[in-house]
Amino acid sequence: MNLVNRRAVLKFEDDEGKVVVPKTKSLIKDSSEIYRDLIAKFRASGLPLEVDFRTLVEWVKLGDQYTHQIHTYPAKLIPHIANFFVKASTLFKNEKAVLDPFCGSGTVALEASLAGCTPYVSDSNPLALLITKVKTTNYDVQELSEELQAITYRCKRYRSAPEIAIVNSNLWYSAERKKALEIILRAVMEVKGNEIRDFFRVCFSVTAKRFSNADPAISVPVRLKTRERFSDATNNKIISKLKWLEESSPLQEFVRISLANIERVASANRFNSDRASASIISRDARRLACDSLGTKNFQVPLIVTSPPYGSAQKYIRSSSISLNWLGLIEPDKLTVLEDQSIGREHAPKFRRVMPQGELPDSYEDVVGKIKAKNELRGFITRQYLLEMKDALAEMARVTSENGHIVIVTGNNQVCNETLRNDEFIVTILTSLGLNLELSLIDHIKSRGLMTKRNRTASVISRESVLVFSK
Incomplete structure (x- = not known):
């Protein structure tokens, strides 16, 4: 046929x-x-x-x-x-x-x-399986909110964290930005329950990708930078993104992403709590x-x-x-x-x-x-x-x-x-x-x-x- x-x-x-x-x-x-x-x-x-x-x-x-x-x-x-x-x-x-x-x-x-x-x-x-599991889990929204507060508190206290090996790390992160992300991950990994920890691992993954130098418009990691063949409008957007990376707080962005995902869970709970x-x-x-x-x-x-x-x-x-x-x-x-x-x-x-x-x-x-x-x-x-x-x-x-x-x-x-x-x-x-x-x-x-x-x-x-x- x-x-x-x-x-x-x-x-x-x-x-x-x-x-x-x-x-x-x-x-x-x-x-x-x-x-x-x-x-x-x-x-x-x-x-x-x-x-x-x-x-x-x-x-x-x-x-x-x-x-x-x-x-x-x-x-x-x-x-x-x-x-x-x-x-x-x-x-x-x-x-x-x-x-x-x-x-x-x-x-x-x-x-x-x-x-x-x-x-x-x-x-x-394994990342697909983790996202799928978190996406379909009926979390207690109040518990997620309380845990987010605890993670935030720990992040503000910590001054160091275990170093994480990332492929071509120097292409994607400055040393200072990578350290800030490692501190967030340390706080996330100290969450007691596996399911709740996995929720915040997914939120952290979004944060880590957002704070990398990878072009968000391309699915595979490609370094974000201006190019002569790009239009002025495109290059200006890239400059703006790179400036945001230097000026923004990974912790604040992690909290924002987590709150948005908690609201998404709440929406799914309202539709089908069982x-x-x-x-x-x-x-x-x-x-x-x-x-x-x-x-x-x-x-x-x-x-x-x-x-x-x-x-x-x-x-x-x-x-x-x-x-x-x-x-x-x-x-x-x-x-x-x-x-x-x-x-x-x-x-x-x-x-x-x-x-x-x-x-x-x-x-x-x-x-x-x-x-x-x-x-x-x-x-x-x-x-x-x-x-x-x-x-x-x-x-x-x-x-x-x-x-x-x-x-x-x-x-x-x-x-x-x-x-x-x-x-x-x-x-x-x-x-x-x-x-x-x-x-x-x-x-x-x-x-x-x-x-x-x-x-x-x-x-x-x-x-x-x-x-x-x-």
């Missing part, structure tokens, strides 16, 4: 054939009716439907909502997509549970939690529920996820400063963590042995063409496809009978060769006995998603939302 070149434009019509907007309440309880309507239209046309989830899911507000914005993260899934599927009761029979095996910063987990589902997550990036926090079942999407939790027979009725693309976003590099600050990985171990990630961006030459395994013929051809142009990209692309194949098989395994898998993906180019991630997913999952129940196309409007991942890749401006039934 060609999922891009042929498509149907989604329309809702009344009895007279006039286009109408689906009726929804400000806080819709169930999106099943819209979901069934989409399936009927997809079956009738046999073509992917073009939708705008921001319009379709009009009950989700744009911008800062609940705890979605407690910490930045590259290429975040818009909450509208997650919200739409977790609120479709037709996708649940007995158990209301949702799994995101590539959870990132927890957009799906939070929407599932707020909708009254039990969220399960997996991700190879929401469940995310349970981490694995750190590898290729081996779900096979860790020390003893949940090998784990199954869920619904998976909603957005896997990394081939030549993917630089998730580990973009997280490197926070990973080091929080003690989640040492600077010289970042490449080890990247090696555990699907969609990695590097493959050092001494480890470059073409991965073995079977791929569909058309993808063998694509990999061959990429390899002929760039051996490294050929290696990375083949490894990505094989690892995604394993991850898809694992998703199919843990999906309950009559359950569903929702995958948000996009197509990109590697060395001017189109990598059809959507068709690859359809080919693999249908070969495993799943049925493509719905195919949607949504255009990406967030600049945070429309980024080049490396110089041989392309910008992704549209995504496919594929729904499979088991």
